[in-house]
Amino acid sequence: MVSEFENKVITCRAAVAWEAGKPLSLEEIQVAPPKAGEVRIKITNTSLCHSDSFCLSGKDYNQHFPMILGHESAGIVESVGEGVTKVAPGDHVIPLYMPECGQCPFCLSGRTNICLAISQTQNVGLMPDGTTRFSCNGKQIHHFMGISSFSEYTVVSQLSVTKIDKEAPLDKMCLIGCCIPTGYGAATKTANVFKGASVAVFGCGALGLSVIQGAKACGASRIIAIDINPEKSKISSEFGATDFVNPLDHPDKKIEDVIRGMTFLGVDFSFDTSGGRIDVMNSAFECVTIGWGTAVIISLADAGERISTVPFNMITGKKWMGCAFGGEKGSDLNTYVQSYMKGTLKIDEYITKNISLDEINEGLDDLRRGKCIREVIIMK
Structure with a gap:
């Protein structure tokens, strides 16, 4: 399958973040052909994630403007550069913000999904050769998380893409690019929630619901969902939560005390998906049991923010840890695809509505205000 644009610059539409804290600007951009080891993808669908909103805010000092945000996505390979063997034109794919080279010390360790191969350039918004494939009005535009899916076309390293079943609907598969494995894998792989465990999940957005879904799959006996939005009670129960707690209903108590009061000494596992509040992260740690609580x-x-606790908490056996992408690798994602196809993994239930690229700023506002779980952009 040969693309009419092979080896040519593609002109298309994209939502460009020219500077921090400002709305995205719909622009006509140029997307260069893929170089050796690279893949150009026609993005069919991309959903809006809090990470995009967070980085647009400028609170993450590692981002480089101007840039094209977006990372939770799916699409079809348009063309490939020299030496690419992982995918071919016409393949349906999920771009990966967590690449997988299979050769660096971390990949070879078998202990982590973190890959070092292209981290230095990815972290500064560039392709592995230190350049960019995007331009707008003659100005170079940075990449984001190695993906930049708020564009009709993008270019990624072949290390940052995984092929999926063509029968799977891409408007649903885009959520497997971030939120679902990040939360589900945190429960099933990183924490390895045991059967009969008690679990507290702080925040009931897409990440929290994914943790709940994963904890339920592990056989947790009690899953306490915590959110200040009372409307999250119903959907959290639909995903598997057994209890719902709104901290605003307990103005005179710390939320960790409320959770401990619902259990014997605290929960076996807690997960913070609340969106970066340090006080919530600390509460999530304080509510787990001594001995083995994680x-x-x-x-x-x-x-610049920091979490903290007293050393005695560690001495008593409590553990504090984190994970990226739920500890999952790109090569793991077809398991999620097949689970969805078999009806054992919820995805449709996350999607509040579909929108167009022109509605992206309104969609980000909905996300910030808690008016949606996920809004999916349908690209033309």
Whole structure:
């Protein structure tokens, strides 16, 4: 399958973040052909994630403007550069913000999903050769998380893409690019929630619901969902939560005391997906039991923020840890695809509505205000 644009620059539409704290700007951009080891993808669908909103806010000092945000996505390979063997034109794919080279010390260790291969350039918004494939009005535009899916076309390293079943609907598969494995894997792989465990999940957005879904799959006996939005009670129970707690209903108590009061000495596992509040991260740690209690951080936090506790908590056996992408690798994602196809993994239930690229700023506002779980952009 040969693309009409092979080896040519593609002109398309994209939502460009020119500077921090400002709305995205719909622009006509140029997307260069893929170089050796690279893949150009026609993005069919991309959903809006809090990480995009967080980085646009400027609270993450590692981002480089101007840039094209977006990372939770799916699409079809348009063309490939020299030496690419992982995918071919026409393949349906999920771009990966967590690449997988299979050769660096971390990949070879078998102990982590973190890959070092292209981390230095990815972290500064560039392709592995230190350049960018995007331009707008003659100005170079940075990449984001190695993906930049708020564009009709993008270019990624072949290390940052995984092929999926063509029968799977891409408007649903885009959520497997971030929120679902990040939360589900945190419960099933990183924490390894045991059967009969008690679990507290702080925040009931897409990440929290994914943790709940994963904890339920592990056989947790009690799953306490915590959120200040009372409307999250119903959907959290639909995903598997057995209890719902709104901290605003307990103005005179710390939320960790409320959770401990619902259990014997605290929960076996807690997960912070609340969106980067340090006080919530600390509460999530404080509510786990001594002896073996494990608190897992998934949220991002503002630049310079620090978490803290007294050493005695560690001496008594409590554990504090974190994970990226739920500890999953790109090569693991077809398991999620097949689970969805078999009806054992919820995805449709996350999607509040579909929107167009022109509605992206309104969609981000909905996300910030808690008016949606996920809004999915349908690209033309």
